[in-house]
């Protein structure tokens with residue numbers, strides 16, 4: 347099979363979808379790997395390193411898209427890439443369709459098979475390709491939140507840890523999954539008072555058992571969310587309903603309950619965000635203010651730490667890429683129910699129920 351890796355073009359996206367070790371494994375199995383020149387530079391990987399491990403370096407994204415049967419990426423195709431999608435081709439990447447109606451329509455029209463990292467499941471129903479990026483984003487959310495709480499960055503001028511004689515900040519985390527638990531650990535390590543909310547009591551029990559004493563679990567309902575908002579200097583959005591648009595747990599009118607210049611880091615923005623007032627931002631311009639609350643809503647947080655994130659991501663994606671290439675896409679999907687859960691769009695139809703429901707469109711399960 348011909349596997350192609352274009353350079354990522356999203357703003358400040360420094361990840362790449364394959365590392366030289368992956369090229370080596372694919373070529374050893376008899377596949378050809380096309381890497382767009384410069385695709386790895388953001389993660390510190392040169393064309394020469396890819397070539398030494400068997401890749402063919404091609405000069406343009408257009409050539410990768412034209413020749414590859416399986417295109418492997420990190421972020422969703424952007425409008426400049428939509429005309430390059432080839433009917434019958436398979437594209438393996440993060441798509442987050444529920445947050446982007448135009449992308450969904452473009453992919454439906456293209457005739458590609460879109461396999462979304464974020465809805466692939468393991469045998470326990472977990473999301474193994476999202477997990478490492480959620481670990482990165484969860485940990486980053488606190489360091490970003492800490493920065494934007496600083497007054498020169500328009501925050502309320504609070505040090506998360508406090509100092510002797512001055513109390514630490516209060517951090518509320520909505521969602522106790524991978525992002526939420528990683529955020530809680532980092533915030534607690536810095537000395538903040540942490541509230542973490544979820545609707546899954548087993549998850550809250552696990553957090554209660556494993557986190558330090560400055561992390562308090564709270565059942566997620568509207569009353570408790572509003573109580574926590576009143577106390578919070580920093581609030582992290584980390585809820586997920588796989589494939590679906592994130593629920594708006596915090597409405598615009600709720601912002602007035604928070605202290606002025608408190609900070610919201612809405613990690614769930616890639617699925618639309620769990621604050622009504624969230625809209626996507628970039629690393630170049632990560633924040634904006636609504637009703638005196640600083641909002642940070644970067645859709646590709648791990649992209650900023652490309653060296654860490656590329657290796658964390660490719661550790662988990664490579665076995666799936668090898669399976670797709672070795673078995674052929676359709677046979678691979680037939681054999682692997684978890685991979686099948688990743689197929690969001692195939693041959694012009696939406697094959698993921700949550701994505702179809704987000705847009706009120708028809709769901710056609712894969713045969």
Ligand SMILES: NC(=O)C1=CN([C@@H]2O[C@H](COP(=O)(O)OP(=O)(O)OC[C@H]3O[C@@H](n4cnc5c(N)ncnc54)[C@H](O)[C@@H]3O)[C@@H](O)[C@H]2O)C=CC1
Pocket residue numbers: 464476477479480483520521522523524525526543544545546549566584585586587593595612613614615616617644645646647648
């Ligand atoms: N912005 C970025 O760069 C990145 C964004 N993400 C996103 O972060 C979000 C969270 O991801 P994960 O932590 O991996 O998901 P997860 O599935 O591990 O955790 C989500 C949690 O939300 C909980 N939840 C659902 N409804 C809730 C409610 N009403 N109240 C409270 N909790 C609720 C679930 O029970 C679950 O424990 C996803 O949208 C993911 O795509 C992940 C990585 C990078």
Ligand SMILES: CC(=O)C(=O)O
Pocket residue numbers: 440442476479480616645646647648649
């Ligand atoms: C999960 C995701 O969207 C990212 O890592 O950028």
